Amino acid sequence: MSTIAHTQKRGFAGTVWEYLTTVDHKKIAILYLIAGGLFFLIGGIEAMMIRIQLAVPNNDFVSAGLFNEIITMHGTTMIFLAAMPLLFAFMNAVMPLQIGARDVAFPFINALGFWLFFFGGLFLNLSWFLGGAPDAGWTSYASLSLASEGHGVDFYVLGLQISGFGTLMGGINFLVTIINMRAPGMTYMRMPLFTWTTFVASALILFAFPPLTVGLFMMMFDRMFGSGFFDVAAGGNTIIWEHFFWIFGHPEVYILILPAFGIFSEIFPTFARKRLFGYSSMVFATVLIGFLGFMVWAHHMFTTGLGPIANAIFAVATMAIAVPTGIKIFNWIMTIWGGKITFTVPMLYAVSFIPSFVMGGVTGVMQAAAPADYQFHDSYFIVAHFHYVIVGGVVLALLAGCHFYWPLMFGTMLSERLGKITFALFFTGFHLTFFIQHFLGLMGMPRRVWTFLPGQGLETGNLISSIGAAFMAAGVIIFLINVVNTQVKNVQVGRDPWKDGRTLEWAIPSPAPFYNFKQLPLVRGLDAFWIEKMEGKTEMTPAEPIGDIHMPNNAFAPFLISLGLFIAAFGAMYQVDDKPWAIPVLIIGMAITFGSMLYRSIKDDHGYHIHKEDLLDDADKGGTR
Amino acid sequence: MANLQSNSGDPKVNYEYRRKKSADEMRMQVITFTLMIFFTVLAFAAVGAGFSKWFIIPFVLLLACVQVAFQLYYFMHMSHKGHEAPQLFMWSGIFVAFLTILTFLTIIWW
Ligand SMILES: [Cu+2]
Numbered sequence: 087m088s089t090i091a092h093t094q095k096r097g098f099a100g101t102v103w104e105y106l107t108t109v110d111h112k113k114i115a116i117l118y119l120i121a122g123g124l125f126f127l128i129g130g131i132e133a134m135m136i137r138i139q140l141a142v143p144n145n146d147f148v149s150a151g152l153f154n155e156i157i158t159m160h161g162t163t164m165i166f167l168a169a170m171p172l173l174f175a176f177m178n179a180v181m182p183l184q185i186g187a188r189d190v191a192f193p194f195i196n197a198l199g200f201w202l203f204f205f206g207g208l209f210l211n212l213s214w215f216l217g218g219a220p221d222a223g224w225t226s227y228a229s230l231s232l233a234s235e236g237h238g239v240d241f242y243v244l245g246l247q248i249s250g251f252g253t254l255m256g257g258i259n260f261l262v263t264i265i266n267m268r269a270p271g272m273t274y275m276r277m278p279l280f281t282w283t284t285f286v287a288s289a290l291i292l293f294a295f296p297p298l299t300v301g302l303f304m305m306m307f308d309r310m311f312g313s314g315f316f317d318v319a320a321g322g323n324t325i326i327w328e329h330f331f332w333i334f335g336h337p338e339v340y341i342l343i344l345p346a347f348g349i350f351s352e353i354f355p356t357f358a359r360k361r362l363f364g365y366s367s368m369v370f371a372t373v374l375i376g377f378l379g380f381m382v383w384a385h386h387m388f389t390t391g392l393g394p395i396a397n398a399i400f401a402v403a404t405m406a407i408a409v410p411t412g413i414k415i416f417n418w419i420m421t422i423w424g425g426k427i428t429f430t431v432p433m434l435y436a437v438s439f440i441p442s443f444v445m446g447g448v449t450g451v452m453q454a455a456a457p458a459d460y461q462f463h464d465s466y467f468i469v470a471h472f473h474y475v476i477v478g479g480v481v482l483a484l485l486a487g488c489h490f491y492w493p494l495m496f497g498t499m500l501s502e503r504l505g506k507i508t509f510a511l512f513f514t515g516f517h518l519t520f521f522i523q524h525f526l527g528l529m530g531m532p533r534r535v536w537t538f539l540p541g542q543g544l545e546t547g548n549l550i551s552s553i554g555a556a557f558m559a560a561g562v563i564i565f566l567i568n569v570v571n572t573q574v575k576n577v578q579v580g581r582d583p584w585k586d587g588r589t590l591e592w593a594i595p596s597p598a599p600f601y602n603f604k605q606l607p608l609v610r611g612l613d614a615f616w617i618e619k620m621e622g623k624t625e626m627t628p629a630e631p632i633g634d635i636h637m638p639n640n641a642f643a644p645f646l647i648s649l650g651l652f653i654a655a656f657g658a659m660y661q662v663d664d665k666p667w668a669i670p671v672l673i674i675g676m677a678i679t680f681g682s683m684l685y686r687s688i689k690d691d692h693g694y695h696i697h698k699e700d701l702l703d704d705a706d707k708g709g710t711r
Numbered sequence: 712m713a714n715l716q717s718n719s720g721d722p723k724v725n726y727e728y729r730r731k732k733s734a735d736e737m738r739m740q741v742i743t744f745t746l747m748i749f750f751t752v753l754a755f756a757a758v759g760a761g762f763s764k765w766f767i768i769p770f771v772l773l774l775a776c777v778q779v780a781f782q783l784y785y786f787m788h789m790s791h792k793g794h795e796a797p798q799l800f801m802w803s804g805i806f807v808a809f810l811t812i813l814t815f816l817t818i819i820w821w
Binding site (some may be wrong): 249293297323333384392396 | 732796800803804807811814815817818819820
């Protein structure tokens with residue numbers, strides 16, 4: 087009965103309602119992919135505007151004030167609203183399947199996490215239409231942001247606070263899922279690397295987001311409720327914001343890059359047809375990077391005057407991270423070495439990721455040397471460095487992951503031909519844009535500068551950089567065409583479309599049944615599905631007889647809880663201007679949030695069971711190929 | 712689940728064994744409880760005796776840390792099997808918090 091309800095064809099409104107209320111990790115993954123992709127495009131348009139403005143000297147394509155808003159929103163959007171949610175999309179889509187779970191540990195909280203992120207991001211971006219976006223840089227240093235006029239920085243503080251709650255919930259959810267819901271036989275040291283990196287990244291979220299939350303709260307009270315945490319005139323200390331921001335900010339970099347490493351660690355063995363070289367050292371390196379990531383934040387603040395001892399300690403700690411990262415790089419190379427390689431689109435991204443990321447890593451070690459950093463600080467060298475790490479690492483992983491996991495998420499295969507064109511354009515454009523920026527920085531071009539003068543040797547470099555950005559944009563447009571084409575044609579490719587899938591996620595039928603596994607699989611080693619295939623089997627060995635499966639009900643409360651905070655944020659922000667409606671709006675928003683929470687707490691919702699007979703029926707009808 | 716405790720009332724587990732286990736645990740709890748009261752008395756005594764504050768503050772803080780550990784491991788049963796993950800995360804969290812406070816004390820408010 088319940089199975090029938092899920093296989094029925096829905097109308098458009100029905101589909102929308104299904105996605106508004108879904109608690110299924112596979113559907114939440116699609117929501118994250120769409121919302122993250124949308125914000126990625128918005129951030130990309132902002133990037134293009136930056137490069138147009140800087141293409142020629144003395145340009146006035148945008149005004150200086152608008153330029154500040156654009157760079158702030160580009161950075162904030164790309165980090166918080168594009169890269170992280172897109173990684174969450176893959177974590178949601180892949181991780182529960184990889185460990186042989188039927189869903190995440192808290193499906194309701196999973197949905198709540200998504201909607202909080204979405205409404206936080208929406209709130210932040212509405213600033214464009216409501217009197218100006220934040221303009222104090224994505225780091226929003228207190229001495230600058232407290233002086234920023236209008237409501238821009240308020241949008242930043244409240245928007246990030248709301249979306250940060252969502253991220254924190256997502257991270258905790260993944261942790262509990264990985265600790266408690268692994269299939270029989272799936273020990274920690276048999277978990278695929280993407281699951282491992284999800285685990286460590288989630289732990290980093292757990293420890294890194296609270297400092298950000300605290301910092302944002304202090305900023306919120308300083309700006310909206312008259313406190314003076316960062317206000318030097320009132321006895322505060324402006325440097326504290328920098329510490330809080332970077333205690334969060336440096337682990338944040340690893341929250342982004344570790345899952346990217348995980349995606350590549352899945353792609354290399356698949357297309358080299360070899361098991362991952364040095365699996366246990368990869369796990370060790372992942373954990374070590376996560377650990378060291380908390381002891382290095384002050385390398386962003388060498389020039390604030392921490393003193394030689396603090397600078398030296400943080401410099402050495404930072405350089406130490408190159409060791410586990412190097413272990414990973416060598417392991418990937420050894421994985422490809424002697425393999426039977428096929429250069430599919432994901433593999434192209436993976437192979438080109440190695441040199442790109444190493445370049446970003448090397449400039450990172452250069453900046454870790456505190457005396458040298460006094461030269462690099464706030465120059466375009468820094469801009470080049472972190473774009474090499476984030477675009478050369480994370481964005482390449484996201485594009486690779488899209489191609490690699492598309493069949494898993496949608497049952498269709500993106501075109502390899504268009505994919506290769508995207509790859510060529512994006513990869514060329516990326517190096518064209520950012521390589522030259524190292525030299526622009528060394529020649530003295532400051533970061534976040536609105537325009538530059540002719541005759542200082544900066545014209546050619548900036549023009550090349552802008553041309554490169556156009557290549558990247560072209561690559562993304564072709565990728566979008568690829569997506570639309572593929573989904574319109576809708577050719578279902580079935581199970582294990584890459585033929586060489588190694589891990590559990592490729593063992594389930596395509597499209598995946600909503601309960602994932604009819605019977606939980608028995609895991610007999612690393613690369614569980616590959617082991618079965620090598621023994622001539624086509625299915626996993628089940629670890630349990632067919633029985634009733636307990637499933638959670640859909641819920642609308644996550645949407646309402648998040649909507650309430652979204653409304654309340656407007657009230658909190660406009661009460662500063664003594665608007666008479668502001669306080670009532672704040673109260674109404676909070677009432678919606680707490681009302682939905684109360685409703686959720688009082689109403690008993692035990693979910694439902696899929697009965698054994700229905701599962702057996704499913705198999706007879708060929709529902710599982 | 713793995714964190715079912717040995718005294719969870721599973722009828723298959725030998726009654727005598729469970730009885731002995733509970734008695735052992737009870738003894739440990741009484742011992743730690745006595746120690747905790749003793750530590751509290753020590754803390755008050757140290758302040759009352761009027762030692763230098765460079766002795767009293769670290770001493771009281773140390774006693775407090777030991778008491779927290781007792782509380783967690785004996786009264787909240789963290790010493791039992793199946794608490795490895797919570798332990799790992801608690802200690803990592805404490806470590807990160809400690810590191811943060813240490814740097815704040817040394818390089819911001821020096
Ligand atoms: Cu850093």
